[in-house]
Amino acid sequence: MTTSLITGSTSGIGAAFARQLAADGHDLVLVARDTKRLRDQATGLHDRHGIKTEVLAADLATDGGTDAVELRLADRENPVDLLVNNAGFANKGPYLDVPVADELKMLKVHCEAVLRLTSAATEAMRERGRGGVINLASVAAFMPRGTYGASKAWVVQFTQGVAKDLAGSGVRLMALCPGFVRTEFHQRAEKSMDSIPSWMWLDADKLVAAALTDLARGKSLSIPDPRYKVMMGVVKVLPRGLLGGVSSKTGRKGGPR
Known part of the structure; x- marks a missing residue:
């Protein structure tokens, strides 16, 4: 029996992974x-599927919270076979309207916690010669989107770099870049979604199924929907000035996961 650890597991994409x-x-x-x-x-998951479940209450915006999860991932007697670094959030408002403390909190969750938890998990996995890590990024990683986009771009670059370093070790790493997904994520950021076309919304359960398939195939980057694959292909050839203008209109008021 394998064990998976999921951060931010109680809602949205994390709940779909669970x-x-x-x-x-x-x-x-x-x-x-x-x-x-x-x-x-x-x-609910134990009763429905007959699996073992363990709960760990932790706030990854705090050192103590990350310490606790790090310690669990390092447990060699109860190993974790798959880590899903899903926890994340968005801030409300444009740059300078958001307190610097909130921006730093985002970096602590999106970058520092991901770095520390990935390191703890992969060290133990490499010793066993097997394991996997999925780090939640976003298609916002490929667009100029302030602190949120920058943090997700870091997740993509970090994950793909580590995947290359650990190639041949039996440990797989993948950055998952979803687009718009109907979850509590946008509600928490008080984002208005009225302007987002219906075709841009993704189903969390289908997204997760595609992501797990991509991980099994050894991909280090997953954009799990044909529509977004096409969009990101277009993004690569758009002039940066034009891309910045488009991004600012959809940015913090309606950014992708």
Whole structure:
């Protein structure tokens, strides 16, 4: 039986990963800030799929929270076979309207926590000669989107770099870059989604299924939808000035996951 650890597991893409992995027979370590929601989620998945569930309440914006998850990932007696670094958030408002403290908090969750947890997980996985890490980025990583886009661009570059360094070790790493997904993510950031065309919305469960398939195929980057693959191909050839203008209109008011 394999064990998967998912951060930000109680909602959105994290919850979709938990459902899919539980259905596939993985035992789960569920990580989020809300203890009650974690326990409710763990009970539901255990009852439905007969798997073992473990809850770990932790706020990855704090050193103590990241320390606790890091310690769990380093446990050689109860190894984690798959880490899904899903926890993340967006800030409301344009640059300079957002307090610097909130921007630094984002970097702590999106970058520092991802670095520390990936390091703890892959060190133990390399010793066993197997394992996988999925780091949640975003298609925003390929567009000028301030701190959010920059942090997700870091996730992509970091993950692909580590994947190259660990090639042949049995440990796989992949950056997952979704587009717009109907989750609590946008609600928490108080984003208005009225201007987003219906065809741009993705289903979280289908996204996760595609992502797990890409990981099994050894991909280090997953954009799990043909529509977004085409869009990102166009982004590569657009002039940076034009791209910046488009991004600013959809940016913090309606950015992708």
